[in-house]
Amino acid sequence: MITPARPATSHVQHLISRRDVLKGTALAALGLPWLGTLTAQAAALPSLPDRTHGIKLGIATYSFSTLTVEQIIPIVSQMGVKSVALFRSHAPWGTGTVEECRTAVKKFADAGIAVTSTGVVQLKNDEAVVRKAFENVRGAGLNKMCGQPTPDAFPLVEKFVKEFDVRVAIHNHGPTDLYPQAADAMKAIQQYDARIGLCVDVGHGWLADEDPVATIRQCRDRIFEVHLKDTIGPKDGKSVDAGPVVVGRGLLDLKAIMKALVDIKFAYEAEFEYEEKVADKVAGVAQSLGYVRGLLAAM
Numbered sequence: 001m002i003t004p005a006r007p008a009t010s011h012v013q014h015l016i017s018r019r020d021v022l023k024g025t026a027l028a029a030l031g032l033p034w035l036g037t038l039t040a041q042a043a044a045l046p047s048l049p050d051r052t053h054g055i056k057l058g059i060a061t062y063s064f065s066t067l068t069v070e071q072i073i074p075i076v077s078q079m080g081v082k083s084v085a086l087f088r089s090h091a092p093w094g095t096g097t098v099e100e101c102r103t104a105v106k107k108f109a110d111a112g113i114a115v116t117s118t119g120v121v122q123l124k125n126d127e128a129v130v131r132k133a134f135e136n137v138r139g140a141g142l143n144k145m146c147g148q149p150t151p152d153a154f155p156l157v158e159k160f161v162k163e164f165d166v167r168v169a170i171h172n173h174g175p176t177d178l179y180p181q182a183a184d185a186m187k188a189i190q191q192y193d194a195r196i197g198l199c200v201d202v203g204h205g206w207l208a209d210e211d212p213v214a215t216i217r218q219c220r221d222r223i224f225e226v227h228l229k230d231t232i233g234p235k236d237g238k239s240v241d242a243g244p245v246v247v248g249r250g251l252l253d254l255k256a257i258m259k260a261l262v263d264i265k266f267a268y269e270a271e272f273e274y275e276e277k278v279a280d281k282v283a284g285v286a287q288s289l290g291y292v293r294g295l296l297a298a299m
Helices: 009-028 036-042 069-078 098-110 127-139 151-164 182-189 202-207 212-218 254-263 282-298
Strands: 056-060 083-086 114-118 121-123 144-149 167-171 196-201 223-228 269-272
Touching: 056 282, 069 098, 083 098, 083 269, 098 114, 098 127, 114 269, 121 127, 121 151, 127 144, 127 151, 144 151, 144 223, 151 167, 151 182, 151 196, 167 182, 167 223, 182 196, 182 212, 196 202, 196 212, 202 212, 202 223, 212 254, 223 254, 254 282, 269 282
Parallel strands: 056 083, 056 269, 083 114, 114 144, 121 144, 144 167, 167 196, 196 223, 223 269
Antiparallel strands: none
16 A cells, blocks of 8 residues: 655645744734734745735725824734825825825835825815815825716816826715715716726615616726725615625625626726724734735636
8 A cells, every 4th residue: 555645845845934924924913913923924935826806995984084194004914915095184185285195104014004095084165275285195196086076166176186197086975975876976077187097885885776887897997996894774765875884795796796897807906995883993804905805806
């Protein structure tokens, strides 16, 4: 009888090491403080193949609105996320100075995290208000903002889009909003500069009886940003905050949403915006991220 050869000890140790490191990295994303050694080891291991199909997964820091920039950066780093959309409590896009916004962006950049967009910036028909937002965004090094212009502000927004060469992604925000569905925002922007596009919020669109998959496919050329979330709220919900849950636990077909993004070769960021009312949101964001990474890997 021939005894099967056993793997070389170094190979077995490598497999065990990789298993322990990946486990440690996942637990670190839940905020456990004792995993510095394992997460440090992860950097020394060979890179795993990219199974995201080109989809750039980021985090909207609205998910961590009660935390500081200094608290958010290690959380995002431990999750292996390379980009964020920065909420106004972390960078005062509409009210602060260029220096304040630039400083916040630099803190992320120094940690290897790109700030690619903003939280929703309110843009009313006031030239000073709109100019300040564009100056802060461009001055901080960004070329895109997530915004919500009032309908009468679009000509002014278009003026500054051309002056600053900054894209504006119009955010839909559910049943009670100016733009309940992303399709409503699409109608509003048709006549304006092509750098005015959409931030498709799949959860808020769902609450306003929108099929986010159909919207992604139909509006593909004007989508600059996507907010990923899930909800148990009904499609005819009357609240913009109805039933937010961890991605994968709600009613949205995230598999079909991600497949649509892959099919259209979506080149911008799909960001997790976790809104469930819990004290610690780190676990929910980590679980949402893991679920979507799994969906992409299985495609």
